[in-house]
Amino acid sequence: MITIIYPYRNRELSRIKRSLDSLVHQDNKNFRVLFVDYGSSIPFADEVKNLVLSYSFATYQYSYTLYQPWSRSKAINIGLKWVQTPYVFVADIDVIFRNDFISMLNNLASSARCYYFKVGFLSEPETSVIKKFSExxxxxSSEMGAQGLSLFPLQAVQGIHGFDEFLHFWGAEDIDIHNRLTRTGIESLFYNDxxxxxxxxxxxYRKGETDVxxxxxQxxxxxxxxxxxxxxxxxxGVTIPNFKTWGETISETDFNELNDFDNQIVINNTKERxxxxxxxELPQFQNGILSVRFVEDSFQNSIKYKIKKTVGKKVPNxxxxxxxxxxxxxxxxxxxHQLPYTFKISADLKSISFKIKKQSF
Structure with missing residues (x-):
């Protein structure tokens, strides 16, 4: 038996449906799907949940991380803590599976090896049309360096505390886990037959990055x-990078407590502040919720500031x-990142709000 983990956030329902539909048609039904929703917007998440649970082989796990940056590592690790099968395949919501893929996974599964797979990439026009896989x-297609879609022996992955949770946004998590498994004696193989x-x-996604x-x-x-x-x-030669509490997420209780906390400290944007x-202040704070909002100092946009700066007089940095x-x-x-927190940028881009819950130890 193999569990397929989908790490996910805020992607189109049609994309989810096409991927899961390709699993419906597998000639081998010896699999489960664990769909980890890493913080989709809450109204939309209900639609995602309803769609995922319409498939008999799928379960849905929501993480209250909608006000945190994306971390594929953390999303996968949340799933790894729930997996009960001896093997796990890490998927992607963009994937369409050939109808014998599960059979192939079951044939390849080994406690001493992990596999990553050659992937065929579709163009935008080709993606818009529903066809048979062969058509x-x-x-x-991907080459040896692309290791994102992988089959792992669960015990080996859990033994190194899963994916590295330092890694947020994009890049390096797949290569890193294969490298660390190799250092423990697990063979990493590229299936490109x-x-x-x-x-x-x-x-x-990287083309969407901005300097403002x-x-x-971002x-x-x-x-x-x-x-x-x-x-x-x-x-x-690192093999185990994470805290002992890897694979955990912010609870609904902590999320609501942070969301409802109103005692906010306003911090202006002077460098020393x-x-x-x-x-x-941040490292020393303990035992409670710290809530701050960063804003631009009103003096920065004043005529007085501009005149003083122009004539070379001392002004704040x-x-x-x-x-x-x-x-x-x-x-x-x-x-x-292992603590409950929220990070929000205002709609007008004029402030940044940050809340974190810390406890004394």
């Missing part, structure tokens, strides 16, 4: 940071909100 025209998986077209603040959570340079993290693991919060966004997100994913 799709493939634009290009034939194409058993197709990938539905979508816009590139946006309502979509961290400038995170792909390069994640790659450096991967290199460091390789150099140090922001720096003091990040390096002194400021971070812009994008810089604060990046520094705060970097602190969160480095030191606080």
């Amino acid at each position: 799709y025209q493939i634009s290009f 034939q194409i058993l998986l197709l990938h539905q077209w979508h816009k590139s 603040l946006s309502n979509e959570l 961290l400038k340079g995170v792909v390069q940071l994640n790659h450096q993290h991967l290199i460091t693991h390789q150099n140090r 922001v720096t003091h919060f990040l390096f002194v 400021y971070y812009n909100l994008k810089e604060i966004n990046d520094m705060l997100l970097l602190h969160i994913i480095s030191f606080y």
Whole structure:
């Protein structure tokens, strides 16, 4: 028996349906699906849940992380804690499965090996049409470096505490887990005898990154940071990177408590004020909820400030909100991602709100 984990957030219902429909037609029914919704917007999540549960082989798990950055690692790890089968396949909502894929997984499954698979990528026009698997025209296929769609022995993956939860947004988590498993003696193999998986077209997420603040959570340079993290693991021979509490998520109770907490501290964007919060106030705070809102100092846009700056007089030094966004997100994913927290950018892009629940130990 194999469990298929889908890590997911806020993608089209049609995309979900096409992927799950391809599992309906498998010639081997010896599988389960665990669908981990890592923080879709709550009204939409109800539609997702209803669709997923309409498939008899699927279960649905919601994580209250809608006000946290995307982490494929954390989403998969949540699923790994629920898996009860000896083998797990990590999927993607964009995947269409050939009808003998589950049979192939059952044939390949081994406690001493993990496999990743060659994938055929569809163009936008080809994705828009529903066809038999064999009739799709493939634009290009993945090579050995693409390890995102993988079959693992569950005990081996749980033994190294799953995927590295430092890794947020995009990049490195798949290569990292294969590398760490290899260091424990598990063989990592690329299955490229034939194409058993197709990938539905979508816009590139990385091309959507901007150098200015946006309502979509982003961290400038995170792909390069994640790659450096991967290199460091390789150099140090790391096998177990996570806290003992890996695979956990913010509870509905904690989420509601944070959401309802109104006692907010307003912090202006002067460099010394922001720096003091990040390096002194935030790490020292314990036993309660800390709620702050970062805003631009009104003096920064005043005529007096502009005149003083022009004539070379002393004026405050400021971070812009994008810089604060990046520094705060970097602190969160480095030191606080295992704690209950929320991170919100206002619709008008004029403030950033951050709440975190900490307990003394």
